[in-house]
Amino acid sequence: xxxxxxxxxxxxxxxxxxxxxxxxxxxxxxxxxxxxxxxxxxxxxxxxxxxxxxxxxxxxxxxxxxxxxxxxxxxxxxxxxxxxxxxxxxxxxxxxxxxxxxxxxxxxxxxxxxxxxxxxxxxxxxxxxxxxxxxxxxxxxxxxxxxxxxxxxxxxxxxxxxxxxxxxxxxxxxxxxxxxxxxxxxxxxxxxxxxxxxxxxxxxxxxxxxxxxxxxxxxxxxxxxxxxxxxxxxxxxxxxxxxxxxxxxxxxxxxxxxxxxxxxxxxxxxxxxxxxxxxxxxxxxxxxxxxxxxxxxxxxxxxxxxxxxxxxxxxxxxxxxxxxxxxxxxxxxxxxxxxx
Amino acid sequence: xxxxxxxxxxxxxxxxxxxxxxxxxxxxxxxxxxxxxxxxxxxxxxxxxxxxxxxxxxxxxxxxxxxxxxxxxxxxxxxxxxxxxxxxxxxxxxxxxxxxxxxxxxxxxxxxxxxxxxxxxxxxxxxxxxxxxxxxxxxxxxxxxxxxxxxxxxxxxxxxxxxxxxxxxxxxxxxxxxxxxxxxxxxxxxxxxxxxxxxxxxxxxxxxxxxxxxxxxxxxxxxxxxxxxxxxxxxxxxxxxxxxxxxxxxxxxxxxxxxxxxxxxxxxxxxxxxxxxxxxxxxxxxxxxxxxxxxxxxxxxxxxxxxxxxxxxxxxxxxxxxxxxxxxxxxxxxxxxxxxxxxxxxxxxxxxxxxxxxxxxxxxxxxxxxxxxxxxxxxxxxxxxxxxxxxxxxxxxxxxxxxxxxxxxxxxxxxxxxxxxxxxxxxxxxxxxxxxxxxxxxxxxxxxxxxxxxxxxxxxxxxxxxxxxxxxxxxxxxxxxxxxxxxxxxxxxxxxxxxxxxxxxxxxxxxxxxx
Ligand SMILES: Nc1ncnc2c1ncn2[C@@H]1O[C@H](COP(=O)(O)OP(=O)(O)OP(=O)(O)O)[C@@H](O)[C@H]1O
Ligand SMILES: [Mg+2]
Numbered sequence: 001x002x003x004x005x006x007x008x009x010x011x012x013x014x015x016x017x018x019x020x021x022x023x024x025x026x027x028x029x030x031x032x033x034x035x036x037x038x039x040x041x042x043x044x045x046x047x048x049x050x051x052x053x054x055x056x057x058x059x060x061x062x063x064x065x066x067x068x069x070x071x072x073x074x075x076x077x078x079x080x081x082x083x084x085x086x087x088x089x090x091x092x093x094x095x096x097x098x099x100x101x102x103x104x105x106x107x108x109x110x111x112x113x114x115x116x117x118x119x120x121x122x123x124x125x126x127x128x129x130x131x132x133x134x135x136x137x138x139x140x141x142x143x144x145x146x147x148x149x150x151x152x153x154x155x156x157x158x159x160x161x162x163x164x165x166x167x168x169x170x171x172x173x174x175x176x177x178x179x180x181x182x183x184x185x186x187x188x189x190x191x192x193x194x195x196x197x198x199x200x201x202x203x204x205x206x207x208x209x210x211x212x213x214x215x216x217x218x219x220x221x222x223x224x225x226x227x228x229x230x231x232x233x234x235x236x237x238x239x240x241x242x243x244x245x246x247x248x249x250x251x252x253x254x255x256x257x258x259x260x261x262x263x264x265x266x267x268x269x270x271x272x273x274x275x276x277x278x279x280x281x282x283x284x285x286x287x288x289x290x291x292x293x294x295x296x297x298x299x300x301x302x303x304x305x306x307x308x309x310x311x312x313x314x315x316x317x318x319x320x321x322x323x324x325x326x327x328x329x330x331x332x333x334x335x336x337x338x339x340x
Numbered sequence: 341x342x343x344x345x346x347x348x349x350x351x352x353x354x355x356x357x358x359x360x361x362x363x364x365x366x367x368x369x370x371x372x373x374x375x376x377x378x379x380x381x382x383x384x385x386x387x388x389x390x391x392x393x394x395x396x397x398x399x400x401x402x403x404x405x406x407x408x409x410x411x412x413x414x415x416x417x418x419x420x421x422x423x424x425x426x427x428x429x430x431x432x433x434x435x436x437x438x439x440x441x442x443x444x445x446x447x448x449x450x451x452x453x454x455x456x457x458x459x460x461x462x463x464x465x466x467x468x469x470x471x472x473x474x475x476x477x478x479x480x481x482x483x484x485x486x487x488x489x490x491x492x493x494x495x496x497x498x499x500x501x502x503x504x505x506x507x508x509x510x511x512x513x514x515x516x517x518x519x520x521x522x523x524x525x526x527x528x529x530x531x532x533x534x535x536x537x538x539x540x541x542x543x544x545x546x547x548x549x550x551x552x553x554x555x556x557x558x559x560x561x562x563x564x565x566x567x568x569x570x571x572x573x574x575x576x577x578x579x580x581x582x583x584x585x586x587x588x589x590x591x592x593x594x595x596x597x598x599x600x601x602x603x604x605x606x607x608x609x610x611x612x613x614x615x616x617x618x619x620x621x622x623x624x625x626x627x628x629x630x631x632x633x634x635x636x637x638x639x640x641x642x643x644x645x646x647x648x649x650x651x652x653x654x655x656x657x658x659x660x661x662x663x664x665x666x667x668x669x670x671x672x673x674x675x676x677x678x679x680x681x682x683x684x685x686x687x688x689x690x691x692x693x694x695x696x697x698x699x700x701x702x703x704x705x706x707x708x709x710x711x712x713x714x715x716x717x718x719x720x721x722x723x724x725x726x727x728x729x730x731x732x733x734x735x736x737x738x739x740x741x742x743x744x745x746x747x748x749x750x751x752x753x754x755x756x757x758x759x760x761x762x763x764x765x766x767x768x769x770x771x772x773x774x775x776x777x778x779x780x781x782x783x784x785x786x787x788x789x790x791x792x793x794x795x796x797x798x799x800x801x802x803x804x805x806x807x808x809x810x811x812x813x814x815x816x817x818x819x820x821x822x823x824x825x826x827x828x829x830x831x832x833x834x835x836x837x838x839x840x841x842x843x844x845x846x847x848x849x850x851x852x853x854x855x
Contacts, residue, residue: 198454200447207433207444214431217395218445218495219416331434339395 026280029287037170047290048174053248055279055286056185057082057257060240061264062271062278063192064110067233069273070196071226072209072332073121074128077113077135078237079261084139085109085241087147090252093245097154103181103242110238111231113139118230122223125336136261144254156250157181181243188236193275205229209330212337222337237261272327288312344407346371346534347392347423347503352401354387356743358735361387362398363558369503374525374535376545378578379555380775381747382733385538386428388555389505393425394418405503419446424496425505428538428746428773429684430488434481438474439463442495466497470524484635486517493524504528505536508746510544511773514633514801522548540747540775542571542585554578579777589787592811595624597660598675598795599645599764604654606637606644614640616819617654622764622795627786629810629827630799631835637819638799639681642768645797646678647671648686659763672701675763679753679770681799687753688741695723695737698756730755731781746773758785765789768799783809803832817841 016023037044061078068075089106093099113135120131157179166176175186196202207215208225216222240260245252267285271277292311295303347369354362361384369375379385390396392403394412403410405421412418418425432441439459448455448462460476467473472490480488489509496504506525510518525535525548539545545552546566554561554577561577575583599622608614614637622628632638643649645656647668656663658674672678680686688697699708699719707718723737732751734744741749750773757765767786771779786809790796800806806813807830814824815838823838 199452200449200454203440203444203447203454207436210435211431211433214433214441215444217393217415217425217427217431219414219419220445221416328435 029284034170043294045170045173047287047294048170050290050293051283051286052174052178052182053286054289055282056182057240057243057248057260058264058267058282058285059185059189059279060236060243061261062268062282063188063275064114064233064237064240065265065268066271066273066275066278067192067196067205067229067236068117069268069330069333070209071205071229072212072330072335072337073118073226073230074132074334075117075230075233076129076132076262076265077117077139078132078240078264079257079259080132080136080139081110081113081234081237082241082244082261083136083143083255083257084113085238086245086256087139087143087241087252089238089242090151090153090245093153094151099155099157099246102246103157103239106242106246107235107238110241111235114231114234114237115227117234118227121336122226122230125338128334128336140255143252147252147254151251153250157247179247181239181247184239185243188239189275189279196275206330209332212332216337216339226337240264269327269329273329284315285312288315343371345369345404346406348404348407349388349392350402350404352388352391352403353399354384354391354396355399356735358739360558362391365401365555365558365560367553367560369534369536370551371534372529372532373550374529374537374548376549376552377536377538377555378540378542378545378552378574380557380578380733381751381773381778382557382745383555383578383775384558385555386507386745389425389507389536389538392418393423393505416445419499422500422502423505424499424501424503426489426492426496426507426509428507428511430485430492432480432488432491434479436480437476438478438480438483438491438494439476441480441491442476442498446499462498463494466494470494470497470527471520472497472524485512486514489513489517489521493521497528501533503534503536505538507538508540508773509537510539510541515803516633518544540773540779542574542776545574546571556580575776578775581777583776583780585776585780587783587787587808589809590791592626592790594626594811595793597621598624598658599797600657600660601645602655602657604641604644604656605652606640606649607652608640613652614819615644618819618821619654620814620821620824622797624763624793624795625790626811627790627796627798627809628824629806629813630797630816631803631806631813631839632801632816633839634801636816636839638768638801638816640819641816642678642681642766642799645671645766646676646680675761677757677760677762677765677794679757679765679767681768681772683749683753683772688749690742691740693723693738694727694732694734694741694744694752695719697741697752698723698726698737700756702760726755726759729759731778747775747778750774751778754782754785758782758789762794764795764797766797766799769801770798771800771802771805803835806835807832815839 033044061082064078064081065075085106088109089102092105093102096102117131117135120126120134121128159177159179161177166172196205204215204220204225207220208222212222244256263285267281268278270281289312292308295308296305345368349365349367352362352365365388377385387396391398392412394414394417397413403412410421412421439456442463443459448458463474463476472494474487474490474494480491509521513521529535537549549566551563551565552574553563554574556578571585575585602619604615604618605613606615620628630638640649644651647663647666647670651665658676661674663674664670684690689700696719699722702708708715720737727734727737730751732755733748741752744752754770771782774782786796798806798809807827810827812824813827813830813835814821815835817839822843
């Protein structure tokens with residue numbers, strides 16, 4: 001006779017069983033990085049800094065995506081939200097020369113587009129994929145039409161070092177000598193994670209994304225929860241857009257988001273709809289992009305650059321297919337809620 | 341008697357497109373009483389409760405609590421007024437823990453964080469006080485329906501209910517769990533909680549209700565007490581005619597073997613043997629009833645027979661031909677009919693219309709399709725006929741099934757499976773959630789299918805249903821068939837024993853709960 005002994009493990013062991021692969025991969029990466037740093041400190045630091053730069057808009061985009069989806073609204077308009085925010089932030093910078101005002105403009109633009117998405121998908125119950133597409137096309141059209149070449153700005157957000165911490169070997173320069181939006185991203189990941197999993201608002205958000213009727217029967221306002229999450233998500237996407245024009249590049253180009261909004265969605269799925277997971281996923285993707293640049297310009301290997309260019313995408317496919325395992329989206333993701 | 345009523349509703353009217361679900365309904369609930377609400381499927385019971393709970397806004401009517409008029413615009417208001425409800429289809433977030441489900445909407449916080457520790461302690465206290473044991477850290481989707489039910493009740497208690505609505509809480513419970521529930525209900529009334537209890541089981545009503553209100557077609561027919569009436573009286577009050585509570589049937593004339601199960605072994609989700617080497621046969625023209633407490637392998641047996649679950653070893657023959665593994669359509673085409681246990685999971689596409697659901701198994705065959713073209717007219721015609729024949733209460737064939745009442749959804753499935761030319765009918769809990777009138781009809785249909793030479797395999801956790809319909813009874817316990825006996829020789833007591841793991845020769849000591 002067979003029997004299943006369902007052993008109850010302590011919480012941390014259960015956590016380890018669930019996240020074992022992620023922990024293992026991270027450890028491997030860490031060891032590799034340390035070895036590389038001991039071999040060649042300058043290049044390693046450069047690659048890691050570039051990783052963080054590449055990852056920042058992806059992390060922010062993924063945070064936007066997961067706030068929507070955790071509450072049951074699919075947002076494929078992240079790309080458009082980023083693009084229009086990048087443009088508006090840039091224009092404000094051109095016009096006022098005030099970087100803080102410019103960032104606020106970008107964030108507000110993202111939030112407004114979030115409001116538009118919420119209106120379409122929560123109140124009007126339009127198909128959410130179509131709603132997101134509307135935003136993408138809108139942003140592409142508006143920015144393309146109003147864009148004028150040769151505008152100059154007062155400058156862009158500069159990195160500043162945090163005393164003492166930035167002197168730590170290896171991670172000091174990488175983490176503690178960054179411009180403000182990059183710092184904010186670190187903080188936002190932790191804040192969103194905390195809000196989602198440890199607060200009243202987070203519990204309600206997840207309930208609404210899983211079983212809105214159950215939440216409704218307990219007095220939770222399903223529509224309100226969805227609106228707020230989608231709008232705040234939009235604001236975060238707006239911050240990602242601001243990052244592009246006000247911190248990374250310093251100027252605007254047509255369609256400069258270049259698919260980052262969609263990669264952010266992949267990052268979100270890879271991160272299993274959690275902020276910390278998405279952060280790790282974005283880092284991996286950013287690392288692959290940084291390696292690609294390094295290999296192309298380092299000139300040490302003789303591989304056609306087209307192949308090296310494939311690296312980040314290849315890595316994403318392998319990781320998604322091989323390691324992520326069963327990721328389950330919120331059960332009510334993408335389904336409009338009808339009250340009666 | 342001047343004590344104010346806990347709840348009074350006056351002249352509540354609620355319309356849905358094409359349906360008058362509540363037609364000037366008035367109803368009173370005294371403090372500390374258990375008030376049973378009875379009525380046919382689609383009579384409007386759940387609708388009335390949803391109005392009281394603020395989920396539906398009534399078109400007309402007033403609600404009074406403790407004699408004061410109140411307006412309940414949403415469930416938030418209802419909870420604030422001390423009204424709690426356990427819904428017909430549970431309202432639990434499957435991926436949440438028990439504690440998270442219970443506190444949702446009434447969270448305790450420390451600073452900004454959820455205070456799960458205090459929540460756990462309160463849940464433990466409630467569990468102990470009312471004898472409702474739940475593990476706050478268990479994930480709801482891993483729990484049996486009986487336990488989920490408990491979670492729902494604790495959820496209501498956690499919010500300090502004064503009025504508790506239980507919408508068909510016993511439909512999915514085992515007899516022992518029903519006993520436990522009744523104990524909890526009595527316990528609650530002693531503490532001043534008033535309970536509205538909806539059920540289709542007349543025995544339960546007679547056993548526990550203080551007063552009984554009967555609804556029919558959106559109206560209240562009358563209010564009575566168990567002392568003033570009988571099961572028979574309640575049944576005719578509900579349906580508006582005499583109902584046969586006993587099944588009339590002639591002696592069976594079994595023919596050739598239609599279903600032959602040989603040495604079947606099947607694993608469940610956790611890769612544990614759920615069916616351990618089971619063999620039995622069903623003949624044409626007989627009903628083989630499978631009795632057993634839920635969770636002893638009945639679900640896995642049904643899924644193996646329909647090709648929804650992998651067979652570990654052994655074989656299944658239908659009309660002498662071995663069924664291919666994991667090919668549901670092939671099974672259906674070789675003459676298998678199936679009324680599944682869980683209507684939402686396996687029996688219906690809720691968002692589709694009644695008409696489409698009635699051809700779910702045959703939509704690709706003539707007369708419903710010719711090549712790649714669907715024949716809408718034939719589909720609709722078919723639905724109209726079945727709706728009439730099986731008395732499905734729906735505004736029409738083109739209404740989504742999700743709009744129908746629970747019992748009428750069940751009838752949609754029964755109508756589909758009973759109207760196809762099948763050789764073997766697998767009926768798994770075929771009358772779950774149905775009113776007495778519909779049960780009477782479905783029972784007589786089952787008998788007439790038998791008399792037409794169909795083999796019937798009936799799985800039911802209702803002992804009465806097994807006893808009154810079966811020609812032979814197989815008892816399942818821990819994945820084995822422990823005994824097959826002729827129905828004429830079987831008694832409730834003996835079946836109860838076998839179901840609890842005893843044998844015919846050496847009975848073990850068990851409590852047989854007679855509900
Ligand atoms: N959301 C809805 N939209 C449209 N019609 C509905 C809706 N809910 C219920 N109805 C209709 O209202 C009537 C009453 O349904 P209700 O669910 O109240 O019945 P019930 O008495 O609870 O039946 P059962 O015993 O089968 O659960 C039915 O005819 C049903 O089709
Ligand atoms: Mg009902």
